[in-house]
Amino acid sequence: MRDTGIELAPPDEPLKLRAETRALLEGDPEKGMRLVQAGYPLADPLWEEWGAELEEAGIDRERYDQIVRGYSDEIRLWVMGEHIWEHCVAGLAGRLRRRIPRKSESKQPTLAGSEACR
Numbered sequence: 015m016r017d018t019g020i021e022l023a024p025p026d027e028p029l030k031l032r033a034e035t036r037a038l039l040e041g042d043p044e045k046g047m048r049l050v051q052a053g054y055p056l057a058d059p060l061w062e063e064w065g066a067e068l069e070e071a072g073i074d075r076e077r078y079d080q081i082v083r084g085y086s087d088e089i090r091l092w093v094m095g096e097h098i099w100e101h102c103v104a105g106l107a108g109r110l111r112r113r114i115p116r117k118s119e120s121k122q123p124t125l126a127g128s129e130a131c132r
Contacts, residue, residue, distance in 0.1 A: 020071050020114070022107035025063045027099040031055035035093045050090045053082040056106070064110070072115040081113055082106065 035055045039046035049055075057079060061068075068078055082089075085106050092102035 020067050020111065022064050022067065022110060024100065024103040024107065025059070027103075028055060028059055031059070032093055036095075039090070039093060047090070050093065051083060051086045053079055053086065053089070055093070056089055056103075057082045060103075060106070064107075068110060068114075073110065073113065077113070078110070081110055085109055 032055065035046065035050065038049065060082070061075065061078060065075065065078070069075075073081070088097065088102055088105055091097040092099060
């Protein structure tokens, strides 16, 4: 895996958000799944934690939200207690790091006076 140069440190587990989301999934599964598929409950708090670093690396909020939505099955597993927080957040951080755009190769500088060599 290429080194992206960013470290997305895992914040403390948002236990209250997890409990609220689990209650919603159990009480109204359709509504709960729509929210989880939209990135809830992790998209906003993790953006607050990681957003500045991700933007600097080339991932804007729109792209971030797409990536988090693609991780919704894992988020649901964490919410329901089937995955631990550390695995969930580390997996999402890894997914984000793998999607950081590659820096374009710098162009070779043109030599001054190269026209004279032709």
